[in-house]
Amino acid sequence: MSSPPTGRVLVVDDEVDLAQLVAGYLRKAGLEVAVRHDGAEAVAVVQDFAPDVLVLDLGLPGIDGIEVCRQVRTLSDCHVLMLTARDDEVDKIVGLSVGADDYVTKPFSPRELVARVQAMLRRARTQPGSAPPAGHRLVIGDLVVDEDSRQVHLAGEPVVLTRIEFDLLAALAARPQLVLSRRQLVEMVWDTAWTGDAHLVDVHIGRIRKKLGDEAASPRFIHTIRGIGYRMDTGR
Incomplete structure (x- = not known):
């Protein structure tokens, strides 16, 4: 049986209790976690923390999740998992159109979210600056x-x-x-x-x-x- 994947996860949600709950489950799964509650802070920390996965609330005040995702995509190729409390399918599609990989609708099971993050970490990420091998x-x-x-x-x-x-x-x-x-x-x-x-x-x-x-x-x-x-x- 393969060991669980490791990596860095940035959790961004203005619901402080929910963000800490999610972070706790991710840490128990062996992941390094940073938490932010504001979109501007999230964009600022991406370069320093270099997350492998960004767990991002769509409904952030100020700079919302869609704009955060758009800005992050200019800085990082990390996986982006959107969190949304809205049932409107348009919101989910708009979020994906700026580079999100997946979404989870609130309320959700923290264990399911951890499983989604682990699935993302198992997928290959590009390695910027590496010389591309002669490939298939x-x-x-x-x-x-x-x-x-x-x-x-x-x-x-x-x-x-x-x-x-x-x-x-x-x-x-x-x-x-x-x-x-x-x-x-x-x-x-x-x-x-x-x-x-x-x-x-x-x-x-x-x-x-x-x-x-x-x-x-x-x-x-x-x-x-x-x-x-x-x-x-x-x-x-």
Whole structure:
């Protein structure tokens, strides 16, 4: 049995008691934890603390979670887990559109949150500044996905993707013409123990399509298979 992952987690929530409760569970799981209750403080501490995971409340006063996430994405490639007390699906999608990887709706089980954080820590993170090795390249038409360097090029031009976006694209590109269900993609990209909403896949696919200039109505690469999931075409 593999040992639990280790890493640094920054918890940002203006509900002091909840933030301390979450931090306590994360520390019991062997993680190094910092806590902040203000969005501006969170952005300031990211560079010094260098978290592997940011647990971020969406409804912060002042600088809200969406703006914090947007600013953090210019500083760090850490995983971002959004906390939201709102049932409005639009809030969750907007949060994901600025680079969040996942969300949990309040009230939540602290143990479930720890499990989500541990699943994030098991996923590979890019290593800025490291020399990309000669890797396995997936070529779909003029789209090139290099699995080892985690770089994507379209018609020779670089395409900047988040970790989740890259992993989804690579999962599809490695299996051209094969239909993958949302649940299969969740198991490949997130974690087999992940219990979140499988339609989270749709949000990330939408972002990938936008970056590739791939229209859902007339796709070159990623085709929607209604009621099932997605298929990568061979490109044209």
